[in-house]
Amino acid sequence: MNKKEIEQILKDYHWMINSIKIMRKSLQEDGEERITAQYGVESSLPKPKGTTSDPVYREILRREKRWKKIEQYERKVKMIQDRIHVIQDEREFEVLNWLLDGKSYRWIGHHMGLSFSHIRRIRDSIVEKLANVPNGTNGTKGTNETKLIS
Template sequence: MNKKEIEEILKNYHWMLNSIKLEREALKQIGGNLSAKYGIEASLPKAHGQSGDPVFQEVVRRGKRWKKIERYEREIKIIQDRIERIKDERESEVLYWLLEGKSYRWIGQHMGFSSSHIKRLRDSIVEQLADTNGTNGTDGTNFQNRKSAC
C-alpha cells in the first residue's frame, strides 16, 4: 500500500469500524417488507429487469452489504496488522487517537502539541505503515543476479 492509501484508511478507520458493527447487527435481523402485496397489485405485472420476488431482492441487497463490510474489514486489517511497526510513544499515542476518530486539534490539545506537530507525527506514522520502506515502491527489484556491463 502506498502513502495515499494508508492516509485514506487512517482517515476512514473509525467510521468504517462503526459501520461494520452496525451493519452486522442490521443484517442479523429479518428484513421487512418481504411479504407479497395483496389485492389487485399482486396480479399486476412486475417491472422488467428485476425479479418480482421480494425475498430474492432482499438477498441481493444483503449480499451487496456483506461485500461492502468485507472491503471495510480488509482495509481495517491492513492497519491493524501494521500497528506494531510504530515504536515511538508519541506516534503510538497519535495513532491511537487518530483511529478513535479524533481531530488533529483535539489530539494536539490532549498531548500539548500544535496541530501542525500532530500532522508531522501523522506523516511519520504513514511513512512507517506504507509498504515502500524507502525503496520508492520497488521492493521486488533485485540486481544481484545481473552481470556487469564492463
C-alpha cells in the same frame, strides 16, 4: 499499500469499524424486518420488465452488495491492525490511537498540547512507517498476532 491509501484508511478507520459492527449485528438478528409479497389487487398488476418482483430476493441482493463492501472494510482495517506493531514511539502510538478513534488533528493537538502542524508531522511519520511494512507481514515474528504496546 502506498502512503495515500494508508492516509485514507486512517481517516476512514473509525466509521469502517462502526459499519462492520452494525452490519454484523444486523446479520445476527433473526428476521427483524418482515418483507412480504403484495396481496390483493396489487398482486395482479403488471410487474416492471427487466427486474424481479420478489422483494425478498431483491433484499438479498441489496444485502449481498452491502456485505461485499463490509468485506473490503474488514481487509483495510485488518491491514492497519496488522501493522500497528511497527509504531514504537509513544507519541506516535498515542496519535495513531486517537486517529483510529476518529479524532481530528486539532482535537489531538489540543489534548496532547501540540500544534496542528506537529500532529500532521507525527501522522506523516506514522504513515511512512506503516507504508514500509512488507506485504504479507502479519503481526510480529511471523505470527498472526499484533503486538500492542502497553
